[in-house]
Amino acid sequence: MTEHVEWSEPEAAAAPASAAVTPADAADAARLVAFGLQPKLQPARDQEYADLLRRYREDPPFARLADAVATGLGLIVLEVSPRAGMAVTAAEDSVFAVRMGDYARRTSADGGDRFLHGLAHLAVAAMAFPRPEDLADDGYIGRVTVNGVDAFVRQACHRLEERAAEQGENTDPASDTPGLEAAWRIWARRSATGATKDARRLAGSTTGIVAKAVAFLTDSGFLQRTGDDNGGTYRTTARYQLQVRDMAGSAALAELLELGVVPVTDGTPTLLPPQDGDDLELVADAGLPFHSA
Amino acid sequence: MTSPASTDSVPPQLSAGPRPAPGPAADEGLARRLRALACTAPLHDLDARKANLAGEYSVYGMAEIALAAIDLVTLNMDFDTGADHDQVVARLIPRIAAQAPRRPAAEHERVARWVLENLINVGSVDRGFRAVYGVFGADGTYVRRDYDFKLVEEVPGPGGTVYLRTTDEAVNVLVGALDTDVTSAQIAAEVKLEVLIRRGRLADAQLAAEQARYRTVQYSETLRRALEATRRNVRAVDWLSAVPDMIAEALDHVADRYRHENAILTNIRKARDESEDPGHKRRAAELVDIVKDCIRRHTQLQSRLLEAGPLFRAEQDRQAFANPTSTSGTDLYGHLLAPLLPLPVERASRVTDAFFAHGTGLRTPVSVRVADLVEILLTPPVEREHLGAEMPEPDLIATPDDSRFSEEQLAAATELLDLPADAPRRLSGLLADARRQDPELPYLVALLAIHAASPPFGTAYRQGERKLLFAVDDGTDLVDPEFGGADLIVGTALLDAAGMAADRTEAA
Numbered sequence: 001m002t003e004h005v006e007w008s009e010p011e012a013a014a015a016p017a018s019a020a021v022t023p024a025d026a027a028d029a030a031r032l033v034a035f036g037l038q039p040k041l042q043p044a045r046d047q048e049y050a051d052l053l054r055r056y057r058e059d060p061p062f063a064r065l066a067d068a069v070a071t072g073l074g075l076i077v078l079e080v081s082p083r084a085g086m087a088v089t090a091a092e093d094s095v096f097a098v099r100m101g102d103y104a105r106r107t108s109a110d111g112g113d114r115f116l117h118g119l120a121h122l123a124v125a126a127m128a129f130p131r132p133e134d135l136a137d138d139g140y141i142g143r144v145t146v147n148g149v150d151a152f153v154r155q156a157c158h159r160l161e162e163r164a165a166e167q168g169e170n171t172d173p174a175s176d177t178p179g180l181e182a183a184w185r186i187w188a189r190r191s192a193t194g195a196t197k198d199a200r201r202l203a204g205s206t207t208g209i210v211a212k213a214v215a216f217l218t219d220s221g222f223l224q225r226t227g228d229d230n231g232g233t234y235r236t237t238a239r240y241q242l243q244v245r246d247m248a249g250s251a252a253l254a255e256l257l258e259l260g261v262v263p264v265t266d267g268t269p270t271l272l273p274p275q276d277g278d279d280l281e282l283v284a285d286a287g288l289p290f291h292s293a
Numbered sequence: 294m295t296s297p298a299s300t301d302s303v304p305p306q307l308s309a310g311p312r313p314a315p316g317p318a319a320d321e322g323l324a325r326r327l328r329a330l331a332c333t334a335p336l337h338d339l340d341a342r343k344a345n346l347a348g349e350y351s352v353y354g355m356a357e358i359a360l361a362a363i364d365l366v367t368l369n370m371d372f373d374t375g376a377d378h379d380q381v382v383a384r385l386i387p388r389i390a391a392q393a394p395r396r397p398a399a400e401h402e403r404v405a406r407w408v409l410e411n412l413i414n415v416g417s418v419d420r421g422f423r424a425v426y427g428v429f430g431a432d433g434t435y436v437r438r439d440y441d442f443k444l445v446e447e448v449p450g451p452g453g454t455v456y457l458r459t460t461d462e463a464v465n466v467l468v469g470a471l472d473t474d475v476t477s478a479q480i481a482a483e484v485k486l487e488v489l490i491r492r493g494r495l496a497d498a499q500l501a502a503e504q505a506r507y508r509t510v511q512y513s514e515t516l517r518r519a520l521e522a523t524r525r526n527v528r529a530v531d532w533l534s535a536v537p538d539m540i541a542e543a544l545d546h547v548a549d550r551y552r553h554e555n556a557i558l559t560n561i562r563k564a565r566d567e568s569e570d571p572g573h574k575r576r577a578a579e580l581v582d583i584v585k586d587c588i589r590r591h592t593q594l595q596s597r598l599l600e601a602g603p604l605f606r607a608e609q610d611r612q613a614f615a616n617p618t619s620t621s622g623t624d625l626y627g628h629l630l631a632p633l634l635p636l637p638v639e640r641a642s643r644v645t646d647a648f649f650a651h652g653t654g655l656r657t658p659v660s661v662r663v664a665d666l667v668e669i670l671l672t673p674p675v676e677r678e679h680l681g682a683e684m685p686e687p688d689l690i691a692t693p694d695d696s697r698f699s700e701e702q703l704a705a706a707t708e709l710l711d712l713p714a715d716a717p718r719r720l721s722g723l724l725a726d727a728r729r730q731d732p733e734l735p736y737l738v739a740l741l742a743i744h745a746a747s748p749p750f751g752t753a754y755r756q757g758e759r760k761l762l763f764a765v766d767d768g769t770d771l772v773d774p775e776f777g778g779a780d781l782i783v784g785t786a787l788l789d790a791a792g793m794a795a796d797r798t799e800a801a
Contacts, residue, residue, distance in 0.1 A: 037657055075655070089654055096655035100646065103653070115638050118645025121652050122633075126625040130525035131612070135623060147449055153630075160634055170324060172438035175425050179639030181439075186638055189441045191420035193449040194413075195378060204418045207449055220654035231449060239654070248652030249623035255647040256632060259640050263632040 021065060028052060029066040033073065036086030037096070039221025039239060043085045056080050078246055083138075084238040089247060104212065111179060112186045116206070119187060120213040122252065123153045125244045128236045135245050138238070144223070146231030149210045150192055157184040207231055324428050328440050331424035332462050335444060336360065339411055350404065352393045358408045361388055366445055367459045375448050375456030382406060412445040413457075420447065512543050513594040516601065523605055527612045532605055540598055547595045551588065558584050698737050705730055706737045710745075710762055710783065717784025720764070724773055739776055742783050759790045 032052040035041060043049045056063045057080065066086075070077050074094030078087040090096035104117050127149050128142030129135040161184070164171045173181035187206060194202035201208045214234050217223045222240035227233045256263065339355035365384050366376040385405040390398070413420055421443040430436050444463040450456040519536050522529045530536055558581065565577035623629065629648070633641050661669070698706075709727055712718060720742050727734040745764035753761045764781040771780040 037655065039654060089651075090656075092650065094655075095658050097650070098653040098656050100649060102656075103649075111638065111642060115642045115645055118642065118649040119630075119633075122625070122630055122645055122648045125648075125652060126630045129625055132624045133612075135625065156631065156634055168321070170321075170428070170438065172324075172426075172440050175437040175439050180637045182634070183636050183638045183641035184634040185441070187634075189419050189421060191443070191446055193455050194415070194420055194447045195455045201453075205420075205447075216653065220656075222654060228453075231453070243652060243654055244625070245623070248648045249625060249629070251651040252629055252644050252648035253623060255644045256629065259636070259643065261632050261636065263628040 021061070025062060025065060026069070028055070029062060029069045032056060032066050032086050033069045033075065033088065036070070036075070036077075036088040040219075041085065041221075043082055049085065050082070053080060053082060053085065056086070076247075078239075078242040081238075084242060087239050087242050089243055103216070113204075115183060115186055116190065116209050117213070119153070119183070120149070120206075120209045121217075121248075123149050124210065124213055124217065125240075125248065127152055128240070129244065135241065135249070138241070140241070142236040142241075143226075143233065144214065144236075145229065145233045146207055146211045146214060148230055149214075150206045150231075153187055153206070154192070157188040160184045161188065201231075321428075324426065324438075327426040328424070328442075331422075331426070331440055332442060332444070334424060335412065335414070335422055339408060346407070348400070352396075353389065353404055354392060355404075355408060358385060358389060358392075358404065359412055361385060362405075362409055362412060363444065363459055363463050366457045367463075375450065375458040378409070378455065378457055381457060382409060385409075409445070409457075413447060414443075419443075512546065513590070513597060515539065516543060516594070516597055520597075520601060520604060523608050527605070527608050532609075536601075536605075540601055543594065544598055547591050547598070551591050554584050554588050554591070558588075698733065702731060702734055702737055705734060706741055709734075709738060710741055712762075712783065712785045714760065714785050714787045717782050719769075720779075720781040720783055721771055721773060723783060724776065735775060742781050745783060746781060748786075753788060754793055757790050757794055759788055761786050761788055 031048075032055075035043075035046070035049045035052065041049065043053055056066055063080070066080075067077055070088050074091045074096060075088040076091050078084070078089055080086050090098070100114060100117065104113065124144055127144045129140070130142075134140045134142060160182070161171070171182055171185060173185070190204070190206050190209075191202075193205045193207050196202050201211055203209075203212070211232060214223055214232060217240065218225055218234065220239075222237055222243060223234040224237060225232065226235050336356040336359045339359055343350045343353065343355050362381060362385055365381050382402065382405045385408070386398075386401050389401045389404050390396075393401075414422055419441065421441055424440045424442070425437055426440060427435055427437045442462045443460045445457050446460055447455045448458050516539070519530050519539070523532070523536075561577050561580045561584065565574055565581060568574045568577060629644070633644050636644075706727065709723060709730075720739070723738055723742070724735045727738045741762070742764050745762040746766070748761050748763045750761070752758075762783065763786050764783045766779040766781055769780040771778050
C-alpha cells in the first residue's frame with residue numbers, strides 16, 4: 001500500500017492521518033461499509049460505490065478509516081476490489097452473524113437436522129470448488145446444482161456404506177445414543193425428496209435442505225441463480241470464494257484438527273468418480289454441475 | 294441367551310446337545326436375519342393397523358396390496374426416473390377392486406393411496422422405517438441397535454417431479470435380487486431375446502428386452518460420471534488407459550447392438566404382423582417400442598462418446614495448462630468433507646457448525662419500532678398465492694423514439710397520396726403540396742412514391758386490398774430544389790377484390 005501514498009490527497013499526505021479525518025470522510029467510510037453490507041449490490045452497477053472503492057484503494061488514510069468503521073461494527077474485511085466490492089463478513093458474536101437457530105427452526109431441537117444443514121453448506125462449497133486450485137484461482141467461477149450436490153454427497157455416503165459392509169462392520173447405531181451414529185448415515189437415511197400436497201419441495205428432504213442453503217447463499221450475494229435445471233443451477237461470485245477460502249474452510253479445518261482428525265492427502269485428486277460397479281441409483285438430472293445435456 | 298443360569302429347568306438332553314457357537318460370529322448371522330425380518334414388518338403392520346382406519350377396511354388384504362405395489366414400482370422404474378405415483382395407484386386399483394367389488398371406487402383409490410403412503414412412511418421426517426434389534430458385542434455386552442431402512446423412496450425426477458423407486462432392501466427381501474455384470478448381462482440378454490422371439494415367447498422376450506435397455510443405459514451412466522469427474526478434475530480420471538478403453542468398448546458395443554437390434558426389430562415386426570392372437574400382437578407391438586427405445590439410447594450414447602475426446606482436451610487445457618497459482622486453497626472435499634462423514638454425528642456437527650458460522654456471510658438484523666410493531670401485528674396474514682411467486686417486474690429501459698417521421702406526418706402524407714383512381718399526379722406537384730404543409734413532409738412523400746414504383750402486388754392480392762398506390766417513370770426529369778431523378782407519375786390502381794377473393798378460394 002505504501003506506493004499509493006503519493007496518490008493520496010495532498011493534505012492527507014502532509015498532515016498526520018488522524019488530523020485529516022473530517023466528519024465527511026467518516027461519513028464516506030461508513031457509506032462504503034454500508035455498501036458492503038448489501039452483498040448483492042455490484043460495484044459496476046453503482047457509480048458512488050465504485051468511486052468509494054477507488055478512493056479506498058488510492059487513499060490509505062481513508063482505507064484505514066473504512067476498516068476501522070467495519071471493525072467497530074463487528075465486521076471483518078475480506079477484500080476491497082472492483083470485482084468483489086467491499087467484501088465484509090460478520091465476526092463471531094457480531095449482530096450481523098447468522099445463527100443456526102435463526103436459519104432453520106428444527107435445528108435447535110434435532111442434532112441430526114443441525115448437522116444436515118451444516119453439511120449442505122459444506123457440500124455446496126465442495127461442489128463449487130472441487131479442486132484446491134479452483135478455490136485459490138481468483139478468476140474461477142464454480143457451478144452447482146441442487147440435485148448435483150445431493151447426488152454427490154449420497155455418492156460419498158454410499159462409498160462409506162460399502163466400505164463398512166466390506167469390513168463386515170455393523171454400522172447400525174446403538175439405540176438411544178443418537179450422537180454416536182456415523183455422520184454419513186444421517187444424510188443417507190434422509191429421503192432425497194418427497195411429494196407434498198402443494199407441489200413444493202419437501203423442506204426436510206436432502207434436496208430441500210440443499211435448496212435452502214443455496215437460496216440463502218444467493219441472498220448473501222454468494223451465488224447467482226442461472227437456471228431451473230437439476231433443481232436449480234447457480235454460479236459462484238467472488239465474495240463466496242473469498243468467504244470459503246479465507247473464513248469457512250480454515251475455521252472448519254481447525255475444528256477438525258481439534259477433534260484429532262488430521263486429513264492427509266498426497267495431492268492426488270480426492271473427488272473421484274464412482275466406481276464402475278458402484279450401482280448408485282442416481283436420480284434423474286442429478287447432472288452434476290458442469291454436465292450439459 | 295448363552296447364560297447357563299437355568300440349568301435346573303432345562304431338560305438335560307437339550308443342554309447336552311451341540312449349541313450354536315455363542316458370541317459375535319453367531320450374532321452376525323442373527324443380525325442379518327433380524328434385519329431381513331424387519332423389512333417385512335411394515336407389511337404386516339398394514340394389516341394390523343387397517344382396523345384403525347375410519348371405515349370398515351378389514352375386507353382388504355393390505356399386505357397383498359403392499360407387495361403388489363412394490364412389484365409395480367420395481368417393474369415400472371425406468372433407469373433415469375422411477376415409477377409415477379399416480380400410475381402406480383391406478384394400476385393397483387383393479388386388484389383392490391377385485392378384493393371388494395361392491396365398495397365404491399373412491400374407497401379403492403383411498404386404500405391404494407393409504408398403502409403407498411405407508412410404504413413410503415410419509416409421516417416420518419426421514420420417510421423411512423426403524424427397527425430395533427439386540428446383539429452381543431465382541432466383548433460380550435448386549436447392545437440394542439437401530440436399523441433404518443426404506444421400502445419405497447421418492448426421488449426427484451425431471452422438472453421437479455417426484456418419482457418412486459424401490460430400495461435395495463425391498464428388492465432383496467421382497468422381490469428377489471437381480472445382480473449381474475454389465476457386459477455379460479447385456480450379451481446374455483440379447484441372445485435370450487433372439488431365442489425367445491424365434492420361439493414366439495414374447496412375454497419373456499419383453500422382459501429380456503427391458504433388461505437389455507437397462508444395461509445400455511448403464512453404459513452411458515458410467516461415461517457420464519467419468520466426464521463429470523473430468524470436468525471437475527482431469528486428474529481424477531484415468532485418461533491414459535481406463536477411459537479410452539471404456540470409450541472404445543462402448544463404441545464397439547454401440548455398433549454391435551445397433552446392428553443386432555435392427556435385426557431383432559425386423560423379426561418382431563414380422564411376428565407382430567403375422568400373429569393371429571391379439572395378445573401376442575399387442576406384446577409384439579410393445580416389444581417394437583422397447584427395441585426402438587433401445588436404438589434411440591444407443592444413438593444417444595454414441596453422440597456422447599464422440600463428445601468425450603474434445604471435452605477431455607478442453608478441460609486439460611483449462612485445468613492442467615493454467616498458470617499455477619501462488620496461493621493454495623483448501624481441498625474442501627478431501628480435507629474436510631471426506632474425513633468428516635465417518636465421524637460420529639456429534640463430533641462431525643462441530644465441524645459443520647464451524648463451517649456454517651463462517652461460511653454464511655452476514656445478515657443485516659431487522660429492527661422494528663414499537664409503533665410499526667403494533668401495525669405489523671394487526672395486519673392480517675397475506676393469503677398465499679396459489680398462482681405461485683409474483684413475477685419480478687422486468688427492468689425495461691424506454692428506448693428513445695428515433696423515428697424520422699411522426700405519426701401525424703405519416704397521416705398527412707397518406708392523405709396527400711390518397712389520389713382518385715382516375716387522376717394520377719406528378720411527383721413534383723405532390724412534393725410542392727407537401728412542402729407547403731411541412732418542410733419535412735416532402736421526404737416522406739418521396740420515400741412513399743419510390744416504394745410505390747415497385748408496388749407490393751403479392752401482399753395486396755393475398756390481403757384482398759381494394760386499391761394500390763403505384764408510380765411509373767415516363768422519362769420526365771424531376772425539377773426540385775431538394776430531390777433529383779425522375780418525375781414519377783403517382784396514381785392509385787383499383788383492384789378487383791371480389792375476383793381476387795374468388796381466385797384465392799379456387800387456388801386453395
